[in-house]
Amino acid sequence: MPTNKPGYMKAYRQAQAAGQKCPLCTCGKQLKGKLSKERLTCSLCWQKSDEGKAETLRRVREHRRKQTQEKEPKSLTMSYPYASKIKVMLSIGYSGAEREDFISPKDSSYTESEWNALTEQEREDWVIKEADEWAQDYIEIDFAVVKP
Numbered sequence: 780m781p782t783n784k785p786g787y788m789k790a791y792r793q794a795q796a797a798g799q800k801c802p803l804c805t806c807g808k809q810l811k812g813k814l815s816k817e818r819l820t821c822s823l824c825w826q827k828s829d830e831g832k833a834e835t836l837r838r839v840r841e842h843r844r845k846q847t848q849e850k851e852p853k854s855l856t857m858s859y860p861y862a863s864k865i866k867v868m869l870s871i872g873y874s875g876a877e878r879e880d881f882i883s884p885k886d887s888s889y890t891e892s893e894w895n896a897l898t899e900q901e902r903e904d905w906v907i908k909e910a911d912e913w914a915q916d917y918i919e920i921d922f923a924v925v926k927p
């Protein structure tokens with residue numbers, strides 16, 4: 780997972796001290812991180828972009844690949860009624876800090892024949908995109924200044 784290298788805030792403060800202007804995202808947020816600066820997009824706008832969505836697909840696939848390496852590969856080859864229950868999981872890496880829900884191709888615009896005609900890859904892409912949108916509803920990032 781690409782992350783900002785430690786020290787990017789120090790670099791930001793040095794640039795500020797040198798009187799350099801911080802570049803802005805189209806939404807108005809300051810672009811402080813290395814990745815944000817390279818993309819000229821803040822992380823929130825990035826997630827919503829086509830490239831950001833493609834990156835989410837890659838990340839989830841990579842995660843699933845690692846998870847299933849020593850187990851039976853999870854297959855989405857299933858009939859439409861059975862596929863009406865796809866469990867989606869959101870985790871921040873701590874035990875217990877997980878959220879589960881079910882998504883269904885019946886809730887999408889797919890008819891049964893359209894769903895059955897999809898390839899395994901297309902089904903997986905659909906599930907990941909749906910799961911990503913579902914997850915966004917639970918992700919909220921905020922901050923507060925705490926006095927020592």
Ligand SMILES: [Zn+2]
Pocket residue numbers: 804805806807808820821822823824825
């Ligand atoms: Zn933005």
